[in-house]
Amino acid sequence: MKEMSRIVKTVTNFVYGFIIIFGFYIIVHGHLTPGGGFQGGAVVGSAFALLLVSYGSLNSKKFLKKDIFSLFENSGLTLFIVLGFLGLGITFFYNFLANSGGWFGDAAVIGINPGDMNTGGVIPLMNIAVGLEVLSAFGVILLTMASGAEFTKKKENS
Amino acid sequence: MKKIIFGIAFIIFFSFLIVSAVNMRTFGEPTFSEMDDYFIENAQGETGANNVVTSIVFDYRGFDTLGEATVLFTAVVGIVALFRGVKK
Amino acid sequence: MNLSNHIPILIIAIPLLAAFLVPLIGRINKKATGVLTTLALSVSLILTILLTVKILTVGPQVYVFGATSPSLTLPSGLKFPIRIMFEVDAMSIFMGLITAVVSFLGAIYSLSFIKKYNGMDKYYSLLLLLTVGMFGMEFTGDIFNFFVFLEISSIASVALISFRGVDYGEPAEAGFKYMVVSSISALMVLFAVGIFYGQYDILNLAAIAKAIKYSQLDKIALGLLIPVLAMKAGAVPMHMWTPDAYSEAPAPITMILVAASQASLYALFRIVFSLYNVTMNTLTVGWIIIIFGLLSMFIGVTMAIVQKDIKRLMAYHAVSQTGYMLLGVGVGLAVLANPIALQKYGITAMEGGVFHIMNHAMYKGLLFLTAGALFFRTGTRDLNKMGGLAHSMKYTTIFFIIGAAAIAGLPPFNGFASKLLIYESVYRFNPLLSIIAMVVSILTLASFVKVFHSAFLGPKLPQFKEVKEVPRSMVFAMAVLSCIIIFFGLFPDLIVKNIVHPAVMSLIEQLQYTGTALGGM
């Protein structure tokens, strides 16, 4: 994909930071506000798509590295399954941090409350793990298919 | 010939869908909802999360989400394996 | 913290963890990925054997995720389970055993088979994920969880089928066809999950089996599930994907794909026996499955005789052998309603069908591995180009003879044991069916004699002069399969009495299935 005009690139430079911050907000506040790992990861993935489209697939390889994304993806998923394993003392996906007072352990006020970040037990950690995995999965898919499209088009005009 | 067989199969299939659409309970009035009422009342107490849907996705049915993250991971590995010949 | 009651989840979690670690380790050194895969699959094989012993002695196991104790299915005075549950009874561990053995041998076989291709760590990661998908499909007691694992095994098998699609065109086309077929079947399963959820607001198989009232909508859900799961299992009207998918995938993957389509066959039996059982009129549904079986048997073998590509021929035979299983279990289902006939021949028919699943996985796997060995050395799958390979590939020839004899149902091998069970019981149900089954078995023997003649016998061709035997890891995998085939062939009643019979009884008795889940035991 060829790169877009100057205007689009300047607007992208300005906007993509906010999209990524907003995506991380959705990931981290998954257990309080609507959203969670997948939706937040998709928002951050859309920021990568914006960068890829505006800068074209050739020179967006400079700042969107594929093997860093696949490293994040593997580590995010390994963190997620290790969180499952940690509950193995009782059962596989046991929420051992909920209402335990420690990290993320406060008991939520039953009924309508303004929302306290420190509740939810394992859920925020899983949200972050899945969000990391989804955003890097989108990164890898976008870059691979973009370079794949270049490769298949080359056959057409060669 | 193939078109006729496909056409018959399509008609049968579509009649299945229409009959199930007509017979399903009316939209907006669930006949049974004990499981969901249990979630709405106890999710905050047991998991501590305000968002009941996230507590279902990650705590009550966390294994589905692990399976589904694996689905996404499989698709990514499959796509990367498919385009592994592409020169960077 | 004794791990003994956590075995069902460890069988799945360890290969899954290995699947995520393989790409990370692949960055350090490529060789370790194969070793890690084989290690993970050997651990889950051992755990499966331990679980089999435990289930056959103690009884079906239940594992609830996230509850305060593994067997707490009904928390504090509820009438229905709310968490996801693994319900492993004799039938699902029987299928789990097949998956464990087949995937372990597939990993060992591909240690040396895959050296030629680059991207080894992706291959091993996908192989582990395919195994996890199959284990999940067989152990789960929750229909939505079954849909998720069905999807994992479909995407992993599509990615593996089109693994060689980088430099050839056919694997990509076969992968596309299989992907479309498995997407439709997974989505129709999801539609059936929606129908069950909309009516009964429960997602647990045992709870739905208890609450089901066989309303108009449940008939539609059954009408959707049977053709869709039969399509995934490769039954005839929808078998177009089988020859392409099986012949284009690398040989060890084809062996695992055979077991994967048998996992959806198991799901078909689980839905028909444990979910609906006697609430539906079993005669018509039994006859529908018998007709699927007959069509698969006949069309599968007639198409197979004309093939000239060795793997395509074996793929059509896989379709026809699936027909035997459908016939056996279909007869058992047809007589489920009247107990006299069930006792007389219904149970033996089902034992024949279920035992045939295990035997088929073994000898079809062996045949595909021998075809892979031929392809590994000669680089071609076309029977006309091959010839006189018996001179240089001694072991592969012996293994091929064992596999061909087993699939044709010759006495000392396991194919004969299960086919005999099917013949005698189906004969009492309806003589015509078992005559067709025998004719198909003879045609199978004919086509394999043709393959043996054109591939192995004949003078030593000049272009295969330097062909030598396949490496040790491939010979080892084929040797283990042949030992299993011979062992099952010589002592069939040992296997039928204490593995196949409990599996069949756990399918027939719906109360045992719902009791373990909802009895809160």
Place this chain on the structure above:
Amino acid sequence: MIGNLPYVAVAMFIGLGIYTLMFKKNLIKIAIGVVLIENGVNLFLITLGYRKGAIAPIYTQAPSGQAMVLPTPQALTLTSIVIGIATTALILSIAMMIYKHYGTLDTDQVRRLRG
């Protein structure tokens, strides 16, 4: 009949998807057919979870005194949407590979070229 109008919409969605899948020749159109069926089934799952006049099941600053919608279908639909992304991405990249090898996206020509 008005009560289950959404289900009729679902039936139309899935019927359209099956039609495109069966009768269209272009690979990309078949991929679109699969996506149509996916959206139809997701819509079906979501419409099962609605309760008349109820709000989303989130307790943070929720208006008090209102019933809450059924949460489980939303969890199921979330999972099936992500599965839909995975299948669509894989189908499209396989279609790209077929285009690379055969130079055409028409299923008849692909079958003839394959020989």
